[in-house]
Amino acid sequence: MRISAMPEEEYLLEGNSACHGCGSSMALRTVLKALGKNTVLVVPASCTSVYQGMYPNSAIAVPVVNSAFACSAAIASGLKASLEHKGMEANVVVWAGDGGTYDIGLQALSGAAERNEDIIYICYNNEIYSNTGIQRSSATPFGAWTTTTVHGKREHRKDVAELMVAHGVPYVATASSGHLDDLYRKIRKAKSIEGFRYIEILSPCPPGWKYSMERTVEIARLAVETGMWILYEYENGILKFTGVSKAIADGKKRMKDVEEYLLLQGRFAHLNAEEIQEIRRYVAEKWRKFAGMRGDGHVVAAEFFV
Amino acid sequence: MFDCYDLFDEVQLFYVMKWEIRLHGRGGQGVVTASKIIAEAAFAEGYQSQSIPFFGAERRGSPVTAFTRISEHEIRERSQIYHPDYLLILDPLVMRTVDVFQGLKSGGGVVISSPSAIERDVFPNIELTVGLVDGVGVSIRNDLVVAGNPVVNIPAIGAFLRIFPEISIECVEKIVLEKFGNRSVRALYSSYDETEVFRIRGSREKKKEERKKPEKVWIPASKPAKGVAGITGYWRDFRPVIDYGRCTGCLNCWIHCPEGSISRKNGDVEIDYTFCKGCLVCLAVCPRKAISSEREVSA
Numbered sequence: 001m002r003i004s005a006m007p008e009e010e011y012l013l014e015g016n017s018a019c020h021g022c023g024s025s026m027a028l029r030t031v032l033k034a035l036g037k038n039t040v041l042v043v044p045a046s047c048t049s050v051y052q053g054m055y056p057n058s059a060i061a062v063p064v065v066n067s068a069f070a071c072s073a074a075i076a077s078g079l080k081a082s083l084e085h086k087g088m089e090a091n092v093v094v095w096a097g098d099g100g101t102y103d104i105g106l107q108a109l110s111g112a113a114e115r116n117e118d119i120i121y122i123c124y125n126n127e128i129y130s131n132t133g134i135q136r137s138s139a140t141p142f143g144a145w146t147t148t149t150v151h152g153k154r155e156h157r158k159d160v161a162e163l164m165v166a167h168g169v170p171y172v173a174t175a176s177s178g179h180l181d182d183l184y185r186k187i188r189k190a191k192s193i194e195g196f197r198y199i200e201i202l203s204p205c206p207p208g209w210k211y212s213m214e215r216t217v218e219i220a221r222l223a224v225e226t227g228m229w230i231l232y233e234y235e236n237g238i239l240k241f242t243g244v245s246k247a248i249a250d251g252k253k254r255m256k257d258v259e260e261y262l263l264l265q266g267r268f269a270h271l272n273a274e275e276i277q278e279i280r281r282y283v284a285e286k287w288r289k290f291a292g293m294r295g296d297g298h299v300v301a302a303e304f305f306v
Numbered sequence: 307m308f309d310c311y312d313l314f315d316e317v318q319l320f321y322v323m324k325w326e327i328r329l330h331g332r333g334g335q336g337v338v339t340a341s342k343i344i345a346e347a348a349f350a351e352g353y354q355s356q357s358i359p360f361f362g363a364e365r366r367g368s369p370v371t372a373f374t375r376i377s378e379h380e381i382r383e384r385s386q387i388y389h390p391d392y393l394l395i396l397d398p399l400v401m402r403t404v405d406v407f408q409g410l411k412s413g414g415g416v417v418i419s420s421p422s423a424i425e426r427d428v429f430p431n432i433e434l435t436v437g438l439v440d441g442v443g444v445s446i447r448n449d450l451v452v453a454g455n456p457v458v459n460i461p462a463i464g465a466f467l468r469i470f471p472e473i474s475i476e477c478v479e480k481i482v483l484e485k486f487g488n489r490s491v492r493a494l495y496s497s498y499d500e501t502e503v504f505r506i507r508g509s510r511e512k513k514k515e516e517r518k519k520p521e522k523v524w525i526p527a528s529k530p531a532k533g534v535a536g537i538t539g540y541w542r543d544f545r546p547v548i549d550y551g552r553c554t555g556c557l558n559c560w561i562h563c564p565e566g567s568i569s570r571k572n573g574d575v576e577i578d579y580t581f582c583k584g585c586l587v588c589l590a591v592c593p594r595k596a597i598s599s600e601r602e603v604s605a
Contacts (some may be wrong), residue, residue, distance in 0.1 A: 003556070014565050015534060015538050015580075017535030028588075050498070052534070053531075053535065056521075206453060206585075211453060217591050
């Protein structure tokens with residue numbers, strides 16, 4: 001995907017109140033470019049619901065419905081049904097954070113996925129409740145500092161993208177703010193598919209992850225290069241790695257050590273060697289599991305089986 | 307019969323010294339922390355004190371307010387401060403979007419962190435003592451740039467101590483050393499020394515606000531608009547500058563700009579400085595290193 005082929009139209013307007021170097025507004029810009037004008041967004045309480053601005057102005061140039069935390073997928077289902085009833089065609093898209101997806105919105109999400117509603121659910125995952133001041137979410141990785149896990153979180157994160165794969169929906173993909181071309185392609189693909197589509201975007205948060213604001217792209221890319229975040233898409237029952245993750249899985253690129261990713265972020269600054277080893281173990285285990293799920297006929301490089 | 311006004315007179319007899327301080331700045335500069343440090347230092351000096359952050363959905367870069375009360379007597383109030391004795395303005399650009407001088411008492415003190423002098427017509431028409439310091443400069447010189455943001459709170463406290471003699475600098479030093487280490491202590495002392503203190507009577511004219519009649523609408527739906535958070539270009543500490551000689555038009559900066567402040571016209575990229583927040587992501591993603599940064603000094 002060439003960058004110059006992406007549309008010039010802006011649907012996330014400048015002058016919104018997102019932080020400097022916000023990973024989620026970076027992703028939202030690209031997502032809206034890929035979706036185009038004919039889109040309705042459902043946004044539950046999240047950073048986006050704040051930086052979109054207050055009445056009578058909105059920073060998002062497509063219709064937005066602000067929903068309660070727990071019901072964004074249900075509201076999107078209803079919207080799609082009513083649009084269909086009126087004979088109107090539009091992409092109904094949920095844009096929710098990891099709090100609204102992993103924790104409070106999970107039951108509505110699971111319900112809509114099971115009913116195979118014709119909507120796109122996008123989770124921008126910054127691994128914390130950043131809007132309310134950096135509290136732990138169930139997407140927060142092991143060892144990360146938050147205001148509610150001051151000595152580092154003791155549990156590993158859960159994986160809702162994997163859960164959506166288990167739901168057997170038509171399309172599941174993971175993406176990252178560091179690979180916007182890949183994200184653009186996946187959104188375009190999701191747009192062309194009918195049924196429930198789930199896309200999860202890793203979007204780094206400078207104040208929450210405690211790194212210098214210009215490094216958002218670098219950190220998001222490192223997450224993929226160190227294997228902490230796996231880029232893949234699941235379609236018609238087949239799981240395929242994409243981008244850098246594919247190169248790693250094919251053995252064409254060496255996976256970097258997790259330390260390169262962790263040391264750049266203040267939220268991991270307190271980790272000791274044992275805890276870093278635990279994260280290494282988790283990454284290796286995750287890759288073994290995904291390699292086993294891989295369905296595109298390729299053999300997985302042997303280096304993760306250490 | 308019991309008359310509450312008698313009680314009021316009685317309270318007036320026991321007049322106690324009380325100072326109210328309001329702090330203005332932007333998220334990430336350490337406004338709330340500054341408020342806490344001042345309150346702690348006052349407590350260590352034997353006063354009663356209190357620190358309250360303004361509660362709201364505040365984001366890094368957007369205007370932030372905090373309040374500190376210091377008193378010789380127990381403090382029962384829990385409200386925000388509407389008539390401050392002292393103002394700490396950690397960023398001169400906040401003055402453009404927030405009426406920082408609102409309610410400031412005559413004879414009060416103002417600390418402004420600004421790289422350049424402040425015009426007389428900015429200040430309200432009352433007697434004021436002003437402490438002026440280049441907080442961002444002090445912060446950069448003492449290596450106090452955290453996550454790309456120069457932290458201005460310690461320099462601002464250094465300047466504040468010059469116009470507020472009730473707290474000694476040694477007392478603040480102890481607290482700052484314990485919390486933030488040596489670099490911050492150096493910044494505290496260098497801003498204490500560099501602060502320029504002067505008295506001024508401002509000449510600002512009060513603007514009459516015109517009230518707009520609200521539009522009548524059937525369904526209250528928001529309309530798309532740029533600048534829903536105001537002119538976000540004021541949030542900038544560093545300004546990205548494109549060297550067109552080196553630019554190849556690869557558009558990496560355009561697609562990665564979180565703000566959408568970079569436009570592409572006929573293959574040329576251009577930065578819209580009205581809304582660019584100065585996060586410098588464009589500088590980081592430029593493969594040809596055609597973008598450099600300059601410190602923003604326009605106040």
